[in-house]
Amino acid sequence: MHALLLIAHGSRRQKSNDEVRALANRLKTHSSVQYPIIHAGFLELADPLIPAGIQQCIQDGATSITVLPYFLNSGRHVVEDIPDIVSNSQKAYPDIDIRISSHLGASDVMIDLIIGLASSSTSNR
Amino acid sequence: MHALLLIAHGSRRQKSNDEVRALANRLKTHSSVQYPIIHAGFLELADPLIPAGIQQCIQDGATSITVLPYFLNSGRHVVEDIPDIVSNSQKAYPDIDIRISSHLGASDVMIDLIIGLASSSTSNR
Numbered sequence: 001m002h003a004l005l006l007i008a009h010g011s012r013r014q015k016s017n018d019e020v021r022a023l024a025n026r027l028k029t030h031s032s033v034q035y036p037i038i039h040a041g042f043l044e045l046a047d048p049l050i051p052a053g054i055q056q057c058i059q060d061g062a063t064s065i066t067v068l069p070y071f072l073n074s075g076r077h078v079v080e081d082i083p084d085i086v087s088n089s090q091k092a093y094p095d096i097d098i099r100i101s102s103h104l105g106a107s108d109v110m111i112d113l114i115i116g117l118a119s120s121s122t123s124n125r
Numbered sequence: 126m127h128a129l130l131l132i133a134h135g136s137r138r139q140k141s142n143d144e145v146r147a148l149a150n151r152l153k154t155h156s157s158v159q160y161p162i163i164h165a166g167f168l169e170l171a172d173p174l175i176p177a178g179i180q181q182c183i184q185d186g187a188t189s190i191t192v193l194p195y196f197l198n199s200g201r202h203v204v205e206d207i208p209d210i211v212s213n214s215q216k217a218y219p220d221i222d223i224r225i226s227s228h229l230g231a232s233d234v235m236i237d238l239i240i241g242l243a244s245s246s247t248s249n250r
Contacts, residue, residue, distance in 0.1 A: 004243050008197075016198040019230065023239075030236050035243070066246045068239060072133075072197065072229075073141040099246035104197075105144065109238045111155050114148075114193060117232050118129050118160070121191045121224035 003037035003062035005053050007082060008070045010042030017046040020070065037062050043077055043085075050082065054089045054098065064097040072105040128162035128187035130178050132207060133195045135167030142171040145195065162187050168202055168210075175207065179214045179223065189222040197230040 004027065008020040024040035031038065037060045041053025048056060050067070057065045067086050069078050083100060090098045107113075129152065133145040149165035156163065162185045166178025173181060175192070182190050192211050194203050208225060215223045232238075 004239075006239065011198070011200075013198075013200055016200055019198050023230075023235065026236060027239060031240050034240065066243045068243050068246075070197065070239075072195065073136070073138075073144050075136075075138055075141055101242045101244075101246035104238070104242065105148075107238050107242050109234065109241055110148065111151060113229070113232050113234045113238060114129075114131065114152060114195075115156050115159065116234055117226045117229065118191045118193050119226075121193075121226035 001036050001061045001063055002034070003039070003057035003060065003065045004031070004035040005050075005057055005065055005067045006038070006040050006070050007050060007053070007067055008040065008042055008046075009077065010045035012045055017042065023070075035066075043081060050085045051089050051092075054086075054093070058093060058096060062096065064099070066099050066101055068101045069103040071103045074103060074105065078103045126161050126186045126188055127159070128164070128182035128185065128190045129156070129160040130175075130182055130190055130192045131163070131165050131195050132175060132178070132192055133165065133167055133171075134202065135170035137170055142167065148195075160191075168206060175210045176214050176217075179211075179218070183218060183221060187221065189224070191224050191226055193226045194228040196228045199228060199230065203228045 006024050021040045028038045039053050041048050041050050069082050071078050131149050146165045153163045164178050166173050166175050196203050
């Protein structure tokens with residue numbers, strides 16, 4: 001059973017963390033066939049942290065997990081921190097296939113998304 | 126002539142700012158008919174700041190500008206800071222129609238983008 005774990009940075013502002021959790025819930029509604037298990041997790045400042053998020057997926061019955069970094073830039077968090085944490089969890093669960101997808105900002109669909117949003121603009125005058 | 130101004134937060138890490146500029150350049154290639162003028166701008170920490178970005182669009186011949194907040198969460202920057210700055214620029218250029226679009230994280234396409242990215246994952250084992 002395949003799980004998707006959406007990883008955001010985490011914020012001191014609770015509402016930002018709740019927005020990520022709400023996005024994970026919307027994903028659940030739209031993608032339950034591809035990903036019967038979907039959770040949000042955080043690099044820091046909010047729960048669950050990445051290892052606990054991975055554990056949650058496994059407790060729900062996941063045999064493989066895709067970790068998706070919900071980050072716009074390919075900074076240290078994306079290039080080093082998340083891979084390091086995931087690699088440690090992988091060692092703890094050798095029977096589970098844990099994969100990291102490209103980060104959000106790397107998506108080819110970003111161009112279409114931006115142009116679509118721009119057309120939704122309202123006048124400031 | 127319509128312009129699109131992509132606004133990121135701005136980072137001390139120069140590479141992150143360059144990624145935003147590169148995205149604006151990719152947008153130029155793909156959307157030159159809808160938006161003959163496209164620039165990147167920053168809320169802080171990088172150039173051009175928003176007022177300078179708006180000025181740049183106008184110098185290039187823009188008669189209307191869509192400002193797009195390249196932000197994932199609807200925090201203070203999206204709800205207050207960017208609208209305040211844009212509102213001040215609007216007063217300085219009453220003949221230019223300056224609009225703010227929804228921020229990136231609000232896009233309905235985000236769900237499809239995430240599912241598409243997740244399928245690009247590679248194994249960590």
